[in-house]
Structures are given as structure tokens and as C-alpha cells.
Amino acid sequence: MTYFNTRLEDVKLLNKEDYPEKGHKETKMRQDLDELIKELKIKDGSSISFHHHLRNGDRVLVQVMKAIQKTGAKDLTLVASSIFPSMADIVELLEDGTITNVVTSYISGPVGEAISKGKLKGSIIMQSHGGRARAILADEVPIDYAFIAAPSSDEKGNISGVNGINSCGAMGYAIADAIKGKTTIAVTDFVTAYPNYPADITEDYIDYVLQVESIGEKAGIVSGTTMITKDPVGLKIAQDTLKAMIATGLVKDGLSFQTGAGGISLAVADYLRDYMIENEIKGSFASGGITGYLVDMLEEGLFEALFDVQCFDLKAVESIGKNKNHLRMSGSQYGNPDVSCVVDNLDIVILGATEIDTDFNVNVTTGSHGMLMGGSGGHQDTAFGAKVSIIVSKLFSSRIPFIKDRVDVITTPGNTVDILVTERGISINPLRTDLIEKFKAAKVPTIDINDLKKYAEEVMGVPKKIEKTDRIIGLSQSRTGDILDYIYQVK
Known part of the structure; x- marks a missing residue:
């Protein structure tokens, strides 16, 4: 509301009985994944995002998507910054129509193979990391629910990547998701006292904090070749x-x-x-x-x-x-x-x-x-x-x-x-x-x-x-959003 073009004497004053109750805020903490998913009431066609800073050690994406599958929600768009072999269990979600479309910057392992063979009913969009951030912040890729694997969080949702048993360091790819997610959930196995610092993502972007037994294994961060060649x-x-x-x-x-x-x-x-x-x-x-x-x-x-x-x-x-x-x-x-x-x-x-x-x-x-x-x-x-x-x-x-x-x-x-x-x-x-x-x-x-x-x-x-077949299963997108190439289903 703006008052600059209003006569000040016409402005209605707040009555004391209308004052909000002091300190009344619903707790963000949740302890049960299935109950939280029911509470969120995820609808058909929603977009669900995840980040990949635990890389092949991440367990949050599979846990959450399997819980959503139980609700019967269909035609979801998976907006994962990267997809690794550890996420193989979501192949069945492609097959049963829980996940219809995928937007990602990197994919390897069984999920990539399944999509290449035509098991995704919709399409996959391959972006760059910068292009992904641009598309999310520009609302080209809307995010209904952002689930953020949090190495540590306090009860208000201040997330730090350097604290906790599964510390992953920087959390740069989750920030756009936290900003633009219509509902943002920190998923953590390490709840610490308020305030949790240094915070990569702060409490003002977090709607729920879900405490789980494990978000994964940080040893999986070291996946693939990370050693100097001796060849x-x-x-x-x-x-x-x-x-x-x-x-x-x-x-x-x-x-x-x-x-x-x-x-x-x-x-x-x-x-x-x-x-x-x-x-x-x-x-x-x-x-x-x-x-x-x-x-x-x-x-x-x-x-x-x-x-x-x-x-x-x-x-x-x-x-x-x-x-x-x-x-x-x-x-x-x-x-x-x-x-x-x-x-x-x-x-x-x-x-x-x-x-x-x-x-x-x-x-x-x-x-x-x-x-x-x-x-x-x-x-x-x-x-x-x-x-x-x-x-x-x-x-x-x-x-x-x-x-x-x-x-x-x-x-x-x-x-x-x-x-x-x-x-x-x-x-x-x-x-x-x-x-x-x-x-x-x-x-x-x-x-x-x-x-x-x-x-x-x-x-x-x-x-x-x-x-390859004649079926186009996806697009290779430039960082500015233009289309560079088609991706075809393999025979």
C-alpha cells in the first residue's frame, strides 16, 4: 500500500485488538518426510528442484522423490542441478510418469541411460550452470518446491555448507533455487543452535526445516577423476x-x-x-x-x-x-x-x-x-x-x-x-x-x-x-536460453 497520494487524515488507524500476537510464528521444524510431503500437497505438474553439492554422495533427491511418488503426484518436472549414478532409483519414477520432464546441467549413470533410451515421457533440457541460474532467476524455469540438502541448519533455516557431519563447502548452485522456490525446504541431518554461521542460505528464504537421519555421504563428493594423470x-x-x-x-x-x-x-x-x-x-x-x-x-x-x-x-x-x-x-x-x-x-x-x-x-x-x-x-x-x-x-x-x-x-x-x-x-x-x-x-x-x-x-x-531414432528427447540449451542442438533417442 502507498500513502503518497492519500490524504493522511483518511488513513485508518490500527486498533489495539487487531495487533498481531507478539512473537507468534509457526515452527519451521519437521521430523517426518512423508508427513511433510502430505502437508505440502504437491499437485500434478509441479516442478521440484535439488542441488548437487554432495555429488554422488547425495541421498536427498531420491528420498524426497520416492516420498512424492507415494502421494500419486504425476507429470512432475525435476529441476536438478546435476544427476549422478547414486540417483538410479528414480528411473522407475520416469517409467511410471511421476517425473515427465527433466532440467539439468549434468547427468550420468542409469538415469541418463534410461532417458537416452526413451523412458522419459516428456523431454530433458540440458543447461549450463550459469544458464540454469539465469533461467531460474528470470522465471523461465519456475520452481514450486526447492529441496535443499543442508549439511547443517538451525531451526530457523540458516544453512551452512561448512558445518555438519556431511559438510560440502560452497553451496552456490542452491542459491537461485532458494531465492525463487515458491516453497523452500532445508533437508538436514545436523541441526545446530541458532544462529548457524557462516550461512550460505539464510532463514528468510526457508519455509521448512526437515530433519532426516542422513542427507548422504560427503565422501561421494570425490566422484570421478580428481587426481593428476600419470599417463x-x-x-x-x-x-x-x-x-x-x-x-x-x-x-x-x-x-x-x-x-x-x-x-x-x-x-x-x-x-x-x-x-x-x-x-x-x-x-x-x-x-x-x-x-x-x-x-x-x-x-x-x-x-x-x-x-x-x-x-x-x-x-x-x-x-x-x-x-x-x-x-x-x-x-x-x-x-x-x-x-x-x-x-x-x-x-x-x-x-x-x-x-x-x-x-x-x-x-x-x-x-x-x-x-x-x-x-x-x-x-x-x-x-x-x-x-x-x-x-x-x-x-x-x-x-x-x-x-x-x-x-x-x-x-x-x-x-x-x-x-x-x-x-x-x-x-x-x-x-x-x-x-x-x-x-x-x-x-x-x-x-x-x-x-x-x-x-x-x-x-x-x-x-x-x-x-538413433527420429524421436527428439531433449534440447541442448545455450547459457542465454537459445537452443544449440537436439538430443535424440538412441536405438
């Missing part, structure tokens, strides 16, 4: 990647950097560390999903700060609780294209790929069999934002050439991918004439990507075409 081929690629980075002229004081958690990418970070120490270079920040390797570089003074949207290992979880310059960020601050975001301040990003084509389009969504087994995550966001994006990969995977005429699904468009480093040479996107000149000046040899493709096919042959 000689991978180490050569990492060494050549460092040469490529130096040739760009960006490896100097003030360097901002991001790398993934794959074996080759971590080897690049290790070689970079040695180079920075030897040449007394101090970077400004490293960002993304943070590993212990980047924590070491922070604590050695090689970077001023870390921007952390999720922790990839337990050393990173420990660090965010003790290092004041290990900074939390939301998914929006990380990569939302509608606002000022961290990826736009990156100098260099090191990324992996399932496959790349001669136009430098990258696929990290489907595997060589055509089934869903990944997703953009921050791939798109960082490739677009960084001054230089570098893809590192072996030329062959399981005897299948890495470079194609056209990737199966475009995850990251080629105009944002700058350099490819393989064991047989370095290719530069022809669009980056500035980099081509810099590499010539630095006397770092390069090779045309078409020549790399030709060599790989001479050794391994041309891969067979993936057999």
Missing part, C-alpha cells in the same frame, strides 16, 4: 598446454585461471604452479569447482583468492572453512550471462571434451554411444567468458577418434573455443587470428585441426555413425 601421453598434453598458455601472453602477474578436475587438467595446474613459482608470478584468482590443487596454490600465495561455486574434494571443503580468501559464490555470480559474473573476468580456462569437430564445436553431453553421460556444467560459461579457452584431450578414446566432422550434440559452440591441445599437436581456431600471430611470434608450432582429424582416422579408421 605419459596425458602429461605431454599438459606440458604442451602450458606452452600454449605462455604463448598467449596471459601467464603473468594478475593471471586469472580455471581448470577442471580431470587428470590432464589437473596436470596442467601442477605445471602452471611450478612455472609461477619459478618466475615469481602471482595470479589474481582461480575459480570454479575447487580442488585441493588450487587450494595449495592459494595457500602458497600463487593466487590472491579462490572463487568457489562447488567443492570437488574434501581438501577444498576444509579450506573454505578456514581461508578467508577462499570465497563462496552463487551459480549466478559464477556464470549468469544477464549479470556481471566471474567467468567474464577469466584469462584462461582449461576444459576437457568428449569430442570436438572441425568447427571447434565441443560435445560433453553424450558419449561415443550417443547416450547422455555428462553436460555443460560450467563448460559453456567459461569458454564464452574467458579470454582464452583451451580444450585438452587425447586424439583417441577407446580406439575412437576424438575429432569429428560434426559432434553428436553441441554443448559449447565453436566460436567460443580457442585452442585444442592433443598429443599430436596444438590447433588454433581460425577465428582467433590474434592467437595465431602470437604463437608464430613465440615459435610455438601449430597444426590444422583437419590434419589432426585425418591422422586420427588413418590410425583408427572413421567411427561408425551412432544409431
Whole structure:
């Protein structure tokens, strides 16, 4: 109500008998998942969101969705920031129509296989992490119920990722869900005294706090490859990647950097560390999903700060609780294209790929069999934002050439991918004439990507075409909301 255009003497005064009762607030605490689900009265067609900071250790998504299944609710949209093999039990919810549509940034394991084989009656939308935050905050992806796996919470709903038996560190991907969820529920196995701090999500966004026996197992955060490769081929690629980075002229004081958690990418970070120490270079920040390797570089003074949207290992979880310059960020601050975001301040990003084509389009969504087994995550966001994006990969995977005429699904468009480093040479996107000149000046040899493709096919042959049906089961979405590619059902 506004009073600026109202005569003040016409404003009705509040009578004392109408005063709200002092201190009267319904408790947020709940102890029984099934009873809470009944209380929420979830309707057909609702959208239910989850975050993935416990990664393959998460148990909240399955617990909640199985409880919703018991109510008979159908045609739900699952808005999960990522889906891991530990969530295999929801396949039956695809089959019986409890879940009809899925929106996610990453998917692997049995759920991805089931969707690829047509068990999802609706469709799957694959987004980037920044694109997901943008879509939620812009109300393009509405969230009716946001369930937030909370490593710790007080009874009012202040959530901290650094406290509790299943501490996960940063909780950046849950923040948009908490802000925009029509009803937001903190699900925790560790209730602590008020106030719980430092809070990643505060009580003003939380409607209920559900205490359960377990939200999962934080050991599952370390899923997949999070160790430096010892493979000689991978180490050569990492060494050549460092040469490529130096040739760009960006490896100097003030360097901002991001790398993934794959074996080759971590080897690049290790070689970079040695180079920075030897040449007394101090970077400004490293960002993304943070590993212990980047924590070491922070604590050695090689970077001023870390921007952390999720922790990839337990050393990173420990660090965010003790290092004041290990900074939390939301998914929006990380990569939302509608606002000022961290990826736009990156100098260099090191990324992996399932496959790349001669136009430098990258696929990290489907595997060589055509089934869903990944997703953009921050791939798109960082490739677009960084001054230089570098893809590192072996030329062959399981005897299948890495470079194609056209990737199966475009995850990251080629105009944002700058350099490819393989064991047989370095290719530069022809669009980056500035980099081509810099590499010539630095006397770092390069090779045309078409020549790399030709060599790989001479050794391994041309891969067979993936057999798919004509049914489109999903879309690969750009971080701005445009559609990059179709995803087809496999035979």
C-alpha cells in the first residue's frame, strides 16, 4: 500500500485488538518426510528442484522423490542441478510418469541411460550452470518446491555448507533455487543452535526445516577423476598446454585461471604452479569447482583468492572453512550471462571434451554411444567468458577418434573455443587470428585441426555413425536460453 497520494487524515488507524500476537510464528521444524510431503500437497505438474553439492554422495533427491511418488503426484518436472549414478532409483519414477520432464546441467549413470533410451515421457533440457541460474532467476524455469540438502541448519533455516557431519563447502548452485522456490525446504541431518554461521542460505528464504537421519555421504563428493594423470601421453598434453598458455601472453602477474578436475587438467595446474613459482608470478584468482590443487596454490600465495561455486574434494571443503580468501559464490555470480559474473573476468580456462569437430564445436553431453553421460556444467560459461579457452584431450578414446566432422550434440559452440591441445599437436581456431600471430611470434608450432582429424582416422579408421531414432528427447540449451542442438533417442 502507498500513502503518497492519500490524504493522511483518511488513513485508518490500527486498533489495539487487531495487533498481531507478539512473537507468534509457526515452527519451521519437521521430523517426518512423508508427513511433510502430505502437508505440502504437491499437485500434478509441479516442478521440484535439488542441488548437487554432495555429488554422488547425495541421498536427498531420491528420498524426497520416492516420498512424492507415494502421494500419486504425476507429470512432475525435476529441476536438478546435476544427476549422478547414486540417483538410479528414480528411473522407475520416469517409467511410471511421476517425473515427465527433466532440467539439468549434468547427468550420468542409469538415469541418463534410461532417458537416452526413451523412458522419459516428456523431454530433458540440458543447461549450463550459469544458464540454469539465469533461467531460474528470470522465471523461465519456475520452481514450486526447492529441496535443499543442508549439511547443517538451525531451526530457523540458516544453512551452512561448512558445518555438519556431511559438510560440502560452497553451496552456490542452491542459491537461485532458494531465492525463487515458491516453497523452500532445508533437508538436514545436523541441526545446530541458532544462529548457524557462516550461512550460505539464510532463514528468510526457508519455509521448512526437515530433519532426516542422513542427507548422504560427503565422501561421494570425490566422484570421478580428481587426481593428476600419470599417463605419459596425458602429461605431454599438459606440458604442451602450458606452452600454449605462455604463448598467449596471459601467464603473468594478475593471471586469472580455471581448470577442471580431470587428470590432464589437473596436470596442467601442477605445471602452471611450478612455472609461477619459478618466475615469481602471482595470479589474481582461480575459480570454479575447487580442488585441493588450487587450494595449495592459494595457500602458497600463487593466487590472491579462490572463487568457489562447488567443492570437488574434501581438501577444498576444509579450506573454505578456514581461508578467508577462499570465497563462496552463487551459480549466478559464477556464470549468469544477464549479470556481471566471474567467468567474464577469466584469462584462461582449461576444459576437457568428449569430442570436438572441425568447427571447434565441443560435445560433453553424450558419449561415443550417443547416450547422455555428462553436460555443460560450467563448460559453456567459461569458454564464452574467458579470454582464452583451451580444450585438452587425447586424439583417441577407446580406439575412437576424438575429432569429428560434426559432434553428436553441441554443448559449447565453436566460436567460443580457442585452442585444442592433443598429443599430436596444438590447433588454433581460425577465428582467433590474434592467437595465431602470437604463437608464430613465440615459435610455438601449430597444426590444422583437419590434419589432426585425418591422422586420427588413418590410425583408427572413421567411427561408425551412432544409431538413433527420429524421436527428439531433449534440447541442448545455450547459457542465454537459445537452443544449440537436439538430443535424440538412441536405438
